[in-house]
Amino acid sequence: MAPFDLESYLTTQSSRVETMLRERLDRLGPAGAPPRLVEAMRYSLTAGGKRLRPILCLTFADAVARASLVSALAGDAASSLEYVHTYSLVHDDLPAMDDDDFRRGRPTNHKVYGEGMAILAGDALLTEAFALLADGPEPVRAALCRELAVASGAVGMVGGQVLDTAEDRPADLDYLVRMHRLKTGALIRAACRMGALAGGGDGEALARAQIYGDAVGLAFQIADDVLDVTATREQLGKPAGADAEAGRFTFPAVVGLEASRRMANEHVSLAIEAVRPLEGEGGPLAALACYAVERKS
Template sequence: MSTFDLKSFLEAQQARVEALLHARSARLEPSGTPSMLAEAMRYSLMAGGKRLRPVLCLSFADAIAQQSTALRAAEDAACALEYIHTYSLVHDDLPSMDNDDLRRGRPTSHKVYGEAMAILAGDALLTEAFGLLASGPEPVRVALCRELAMASGSSGMVGGQVLDIAEDRPAQMDYLTRMHGKKTGALVRAACRMGVLAAGGSAEDLRRADSYGEAVGLAFQIADDILDVTGDAKLMGKPVGADAAAGRYTFPAVIGLEASWVLAERMVADAVAAVEPIEGPGGPLSVLARYMVERNS
């Protein structure tokens, strides 16, 4: 059993991400962003959360570079990933999508600023992500932009959201896996790959990051589906049972709760096997994979 202190690691990495996001979001108004738009963007961006995607990006960059100081390109990549993730949550919460009132224990963006401003804040976060990622001299930033575009666009996250809202969505395992591989998994996988790219990793490092990201992304989504059945709304900061109430098919609904746990555990084992040659046994990425299915919120 690993003796790695995940709690301290996550606290340090999340504080690191918060500082990076604060520094970059502080540039919005001086750059000419209207104050109300900047406020709405920061309201959602700085609302806390696990910061999973930027943490994965920075952790892979650190593991590949074998140093604790992140490269500037990796830091910008981590923030760009969180910009994209936040925009997707703002738009997901809209009445035309999931129609949610709470996000991370606070009223959702459209409840505070209205639907129009929430849409525009999401649009701005999406666009700013690529501006941030392209704002340095390193040649690798072109590849980082391409990774982020593929993961977040029509063949990635947005394509997965379309599959999620389809009225004829079938109760089939293959459909669920394909949908979540795009909607959730694509951005998680990109976070891992972008960390490797920013740190100058090899083709083999990139392949392992890809395998890890795919497995962890699926494990994370299965755990999310399980928490929607078994979780505590106070701990999660959002309502539970929403998927069942909306008639959505989830992993527990399609294959059962026990089989969902088994599949999540298998994905964790695959992720650990993929990353051990990079960081050794019991490293932060291996322990993070386990955290995906053991978290309670």
């Protein structure tokens, strides 16, 4: 069996996501949204990136449906995930949070549009994500809204950010795992479950999506921590070593670089095993799990 061509797959799926994002954002102008606000939203939403979350969503939808699913439902689910992810980056970069000047190789939103507009652009992206999910007749949209809300709220991404910024944060592996399962992992898990829901998956498919999402979410964050130690500024599109400079506890800092890599690979193996019944051997979900730890940026 020939190895899965992940590079071509990512190119095709990324193009699919970019088209979905542009089409949905373009609706806001005619609907009456202020042009400057839409411009600020577009600046960050269309800045590129890996698009891992929407691609995972679409890939699970395709795997469960056993066909290429090109539907408004899957597209809205995938786009809503990237809206929420982008809002979180815009707010994370603000002076009150991580105080970053660059994101994906160019000035952060607040450096271009000012802090006030950056906050409002992030607010709008978050809110419009749920407008996208709710806009359709399919009953499953309510479940999709709940998945996204839980993953991005107090017991998900926002809760994880609070744990990450706590002044009394301990240099403890259990704390680190809990924090990242919320801050990064919750939205990745939601992407997988939302794809399975959008594709009409049953309870077993949802359970497998959850196992896969939990495993890939943690592996992805461990890989991020490793890259912060080993990659260059050019590879990352932002200053390297920022976590260490800010005094943050990372997986390499807590358990060491090699142990971190082993943990990431163990979670990738768990993810691949979980989706084998959905896609067989060597499918796109298995390749994406490997990509989560093998990427260079």
